[in-house]
Amino acid sequence: MTSQPESTRNEIQRPAAEALYADELSRLASADGDAPRPEGWRLTPRSVLDFVLGHAANGISPKFVGSRSLLERCVVALATSRGLMLIGEPGTAKSYLSELLAAAISGDSTLIIQGSAGTTEDAIKYSWNYALLLAEGPTEQALVPAPLYRGMREGKIVRFEEITRCPLEIQDTLLSILSDRVMAIPEREDNGRNLFARVGFNIIATANTRDRGVNEMSAALKRRFNFETIPPIADLQHEMELVQRETTRLLGRAGVPVTLPPELTELLVTTFHELRSGKTADGKALETLSTVMSTAEAVSVGFAAGIHAYYYDSGKLAPRHLLQSLLGSAFKESPDDRDKLRHYFNHVVKERRGAAWRAFYEALRNEG
Ligand SMILES: Nc1ncnc2c1ncn2[C@@H]1O[C@H](COP(=O)(O)OP(=O)(O)OP(=O)(O)O)[C@@H](O)[C@H]1O
Numbered sequence: 001m002t003s004q005p006e007s008t009r010n011e012i013q014r015p016a017a018e019a020l021y022a023d024e025l026s027r028l029a030s031a032d033g034d035a036p037r038p039e040g041w042r043l044t045p046r047s048v049l050d051f052v053l054g055h056a057a058n059g060i061s062p063k064f065v066g067s068r069s070l071l072e073r074c075v076v077a078l079a080t081s082r083g084l085m086l087i088g089e090p091g092t093a094k095s096y097l098s099e100l101l102a103a104a105i106s107g108d109s110t111l112i113i114q115g116s117a118g119t120t121e122d123a124i125k126y127s128w129n130y131a132l133l134l135a136e137g138p139t140e141q142a143l144v145p146a147p148l149y150r151g152m153r154e155g156k157i158v159r160f161e162e163i164t165r166c167p168l169e170i171q172d173t174l175l176s177i178l179s180d181r182v183m184a185i186p187e188r189e190d191n192g193r194n195l196f197a198r199v200g201f202n203i204i205a206t207a208n209t210r211d212r213g214v215n216e217m218s219a220a221l222k223r224r225f226n227f228e229t230i231p232p233i234a235d236l237q238h239e240m241e242l243v244q245r246e247t248t249r250l251l252g253r254a255g256v257p258v259t260l261p262p263e264l265t266e267l268l269v270t271t272f273h274e275l276r277s278g279k280t281a282d283g284k285a286l287e288t289l290s291t292v293m294s295t296a297e298a299v300s301v302g303f304a305a306g307i308h309a310y311y312y313d314s315g316k317l318a319p320r321h322l323l324q325s326l327l328g329s330a331f332k333e334s335p336d337d338r339d340k341l342r343h344y345f346n347h348v349v350k351e352r353r354g355a356a357w358r359a360f361y362e363a364l365r366n367e368g
């Protein structure tokens with residue numbers, strides 16, 4: 001094993017989309033020229049879509065896998081006076097889609113509010129630098145802007161992650177901002193009292209359907225968002241392509257010269273797809289696990305299996321490496337899942353033809 005070259009030691013673990021795809025974004029922007037677009041947007045709505053979905057002929061890489069019409073509705077919503085709310089099961093790329101949209105529209109996907117039971121208004125709007133506040137009063141310099149303030153001031157998309165985990169009164173901070181597009185700063189003097197949002201500002205919120213109900217959103221706030229449900233990837237072939245692409249990219253970034261062989265990608269994705277949908281490719285009914293078998297999870301299983309094979313084995317990725325990481329990811333919720341997985345192996349995996357499936361089956365048997 002060679003040690004890592006000096007040049008990679010200072011690399012950022014996960015660059016923001018606008019940095020990672022800076023080249024694609026600038027090419028799309030020059031191709032757009034001064035074509036009409038919503039005020040404050042970096043790209044035309046057509047280029048935003050090409051960026052998110054990819055455009056092979058123009059050298060734009062595929063990123064989010066989903067229907068074009070869903071994406072069109074999302075982009076249109078952002079050009080209106082309502083926010084965009086992405087909801088769905090965990091691991092369906094809601095956060096990833098909001099990052100891509102923010103990068104394409106504002107050239108900045110980093111204005112993020114992380115929703116949790118402890119999210120305060122300070123973390124959404126602004127707070128004060130107390131030393132300056134005492135020294136000079138509530139001046140512009142003493143104000144410490146939070147993401148919403150910055151998005152309004154700079155005319156950018158703000159991302160509100162997991163909004164339904166916030167207490168209702170915190171969620172409702174957004175009410176007047178979304179309708180009147182102005183934030184009141186009562187501490188400031190006359191002309192600083194109101195921050196009027198610049199064009200280009202809007203909000204993309206995400207919420208996980210498994211969490212919803214913890215804090216249901218108010219009807220008033222719901223009215224200020226367009227809701228879009230992001231479904232899991234329905235097409236097995238598309239899911240396989242994505243998992244292959246993403247694991248290759250992640251292993252490459254980790255400096256691990258291992259790839260997931262296509263027959264193992266097929267095995268991994270088929271297993272996830274069947275356990276998620278509750279039926280096999282040939283129509284047999286299955287019991288679904290209580291753990292969400294998301295595409296994001298399949299990517300992490302493939303990635304972990306590659307790391308495992310590289311550091312502890314010869315570097316040849318085998319079905320047992322997949323099984324090891326699958327066991328780690330599939331039993332988060334309930335002990336019953338273990339029985340359901342075993343049932344799947346005994347009734348489905350066992351019957352499948354091919355060396356990879358057989359080795360997969362044997363791997364679970366060896367686990368005892
Ligand atoms: N339709 C999809 N298109 C592209 N990538 C996908 C898709 N579905 C899942 N993924 C994978 O999932 C990862 C992103 O998951 P992300 O964290 O955005 O999901 P999420 O829906 O926000 O989940 P959570 O509800 O847990 O926050 C991507 O990096 C990608 O590897």
Ligand SMILES: [Mg+2]
Pocket residue numbers: 094095096161206
């Ligand atoms: Mg998310």
